[in-house]
Amino acid sequence: xxxxxxxxxxxxxxxxxxxxxxxxxxxxxxxxxxxxxxxxxxxxxxxxxxxxxxxxxxxxxxxxxxxxxxxxxxxxxxxxxxxxxxxxxxxxxxxxxxxxxxxxxxxxxxxxxxxxxxxxxxxxxxxxxxxxxxxxxxxxxxxxxxxxxxxxxxxxx
Numbered sequence: 001x002x003x004x005x006x007x008x009x010x011x012x013x014x015x016x017x018x019x020x021x022x023x024x025x026x027x028x029x030x031x032x033x034x035x036x037x038x039x040x041x042x043x044x045x046x047x048x049x050x051x052x053x054x055x056x057x058x059x060x061x062x063x064x065x066x067x068x069x070x071x072x073x074x075x076x077x078x079x080x081x082x083x084x085x086x087x088x089x090x091x092x093x094x095x096x097x098x099x100x101x102x103x104x105x106x107x108x109x110x111x112x113x114x115x116x117x118x119x120x121x122x123x124x125x126x127x128x129x130x131x132x133x134x135x136x137x138x139x140x141x142x143x144x145x146x147x148x149x150x151x152x153x154x155x156x157x
Contacts, residue, residue, distance in 0.1 A: 007125055014119060017138045021145065022112050029142075036066075036145045040105055043152070049095035052151045057091055059148050059155070063104055065090040066144050070111040073133055077118045 020028045022036050040063065048060040057065075068090035076082050096104060115137060124130050 010131070011119060011125075014134050014138070015116070018112075018116065018119070021138055021141050034145075034149065036141065036148075037105075037109070039145065039148060039152075040108075043101075043148075045096050045098040045101035047152075047155050048101050050155050051094075052154050056151070058094055059151055060096045060101065060104060061091050061093045062144050062148050062151070063108055064093040066141055067104070067108045067111045069140055070108075070115050070137065073137060074111070074114050074118045077124050077127065077130065077133060079127075 016026060017028060020026050020030055020035060024038070025032050025035055043059060045060075048063070049058050051058045068087075072082060072085055093104075118124050119134055127133075
């Protein structure tokens with residue numbers, strides 16, 4: 001028997017997951033006050049610039065990588081030519097001033113808004129890769145949120 005999920009049901013659930021991941025917890029999978037933006041609001045530029053170890057990235061680099069990833073996926077979902085992606089470039093940021101940290105968080109918020117626009121566009125769902133890509137956005141961002149929260153355990157000692 002062939003069963004299909006209604007697109008509206010899927011996108012409603014996706015929006016709730018994205019909202020929890022980025023903006024505010026609904027109790028789906030995060031603890032209260034631990035969404036990405038809530039977490040980033042507790043981090044100073046100095047803390048964001050401090051690597052956890054000699055071989056680990058700073059929180060600022062984690063944030064830049066998430067922003068970069070969202071931008072690439074949005075372009076891909078719109079059908080734009082993405083070409084070869086220099087993923088290593090998204091990790092080159094090491095430290096930030098207070099002004100740079102605020103600007104970086106602002107660019108992440110813009111990338112998040114752009115992502116919401118893409119998933120809200122009916123044309124996005126015509127692609128055979130849309131569902132997997134949208135799941136990837138949630139999973140990838142949640143992974144880096146976990147990395148950031150773990151880094152805070154070391155940085156805020």
